[in-house]
Amino acid sequence: MTAVRYAGLDLGGTNIKTVVVERDADGEIRVLSRRSHLTHGHEGADAVVDRVAALARAVTGEYGAAAVGLGIPGWFDPASGCARLIPNIPGEWSGKQLRRPVETAAGRPVVLINDARAFALAESRLGAARGLNTVVCVTLGTGMGGGVVIGGRLHMGTGDAGEIGHQTLQVDGPLCGCGNRGCAEALVSSAAVLRMSGRSSVEEVYEAARAGDERAVRTVDHVIRWLAVALVNAYTLLAPDALVIGGGVAAAGDALFGPLEREVRGRITLGRPEDVRVLPAVLGTYAGALGAALAVLERDENGPVGKQGENGRIS
Numbered sequence: 334m335t336a337v338r339y340a341g342l343d344l345g346g347t348n349i350k351t352v353v354v355e356r357d358a359d360g361e362i363r364v365l366s367r368r369s370h371l372t373h374g375h376e377g378a379d380a381v382v383d384r385v386a387a388l389a390r391a392v393t394g395e396y397g398a399a400a401v402g403l404g405i406p407g408w409f410d411p412a413s414g415c416a417r418l419i420p421n422i423p424g425e426w427s428g429k430q431l432r433r434p435v436e437t438a439a440g441r442p443v444v445l446i447n448d449a450r451a452f453a454l455a456e457s458r459l460g461a462a463r464g465l466n467t468v469v470c471v472t473l474g475t476g477m478g479g480g481v482v483i484g485g486r487l488h489m490g491t492g493d494a495g496e497i498g499h500q501t502l503q504v505d506g507p508l509c510g511c512g513n514r515g516c517a518e519a520l521v522s523s524a525a526v527l528r529m530s531g532r533s534s535v536e537e538v539y540e541a542a543r544a545g546d547e548r549a550v551r552t553v554d555h556v557i558r559w560l561a562v563a564l565v566n567a568y569t570l571l572a573p574d575a576l577v578i579g580g581g582v583a584a585a586g587d588a589l590f591g592p593l594e595r596e597v598r599g600r601i602t603l604g605r606p607e608d609v610r611v612l613p614a615v616l617g618t619y620a621g622a623l624g625a626a627l628a629v630l631e632r633d634e635n636g637p638v639g640k641q642g643e644n645g646r647i648s
C-alpha cells in the first residue's frame with residue numbers, strides 16, 4: 334500500500350477549515366496541512382459554495398489529494414448532494430447543490446458528512462477516544478451535535494444516527510430549532526445558557542459561577558444536570574467505552590467535566606458506573622475538517638471512493 338492523501342474541508346458559519354491527511358504505507362495517518370479561511374456567509378449561499386469549491390480545488394491540486402471530504406453544518410440529502418437545512422449560515426440553502434460544484438472544481442470524488450459526525454470520527458480515530466471500540470461524541474456550542482462510533486466505525490444508521498441533541502428530555506420544555514420541544518439542545522446549548530444566565534458569553538457564565546454568582550451557579554447546575562441526563566440515555570442504550578464532549582461549551586474545562594462525570598455516574602443504575610468515562614475532546618477547532626478527510630479515507634480503505642448512497646455510505 335502506497336501513501337495516499339485526502340483533503341478535508343469543514344464549512345462553518347465563521348470559517349472554512351481545510352486539512353490534508355496522508356495515510357502512509359503502514360496505515361499511519363499524518364496531518365500535512367491545516368488552514369482557516371473566512372466563510373463570508375453574508376455574501377449568500379452561491380458565493381459560499383463557490384468559495385468552498387475554489388478551496389477544494391486549490392488544496393487538492395497543491396497536495397495531490399485523491400478525494401475530498403466536506404463537513405456540512407446541518408442536514409443534507411446524501412443521494413443528491415443537496416442541502417436540506419443549514420441553520421447557522423445566512424442565505425437560501427434548502428435544495429442548494431453542495432457536492433457537484435465541489436466535485437467539478439476539484440476533479441475528485443467528494444463525500445459530504447455532517448460536521449458533528451465528522452468531529453466524532455476524528456476524535457475516535459485520532460483524538461480523545463483513539464483506540465476505543467464504542468464511543469458517543471457530543472459537540473456542544475450554539476447547537477448540540479453528536480456522533481456514535483461502534484466497533485471503531487462511524488455509525489450512520491439510515492442516515493442521521495447520532496443526533497443526541499435532539500432527544501426529547503422535557504416533554505413540554507423549551508422550543509428547539511428543530512421544531513420539537515424540550516430537546517437536549519434547547520436545554521443545554523450556549524443559546525440556552527446565555528438566556529438563562531443573562532450573560533453574553535459562556536466563558537463569562539463559568540467565571541461568574543466560580544465567583545459565586547447565584548444565577549450563574551444555577552445555570553451551570555442546570556447544564557450539568559440536563560447534559561448528564563442526555564449522556565446517561567446514550568450510555569444506557571449503547572454502553573460506550575467513553576463519552577467525549579467538545580465544542581465551545583466544553584471549553585469550560587474542569588468546572589464542567591468533574592461535576593458532569595459525577596452526575597453521570599450518579600444517574601447510572603445498571604452496568605458499572607465507576608467505569609464510565611466522560612472525556613474532553615482534544616483535537617480542537619480542526620476536528621471537523623480532520624473528520625471530513627477521515628470519512629473519505631475510511632471509505633476508501635476497501636477500494637476506491639465510489640458514489641455516496643442514500644444512507645450516506647459509500648459504495
Ligand SMILES: [Zn+2]
Pocket residue numbers: 498499500509510511512513516518519
Ligand atoms: Zn431539537
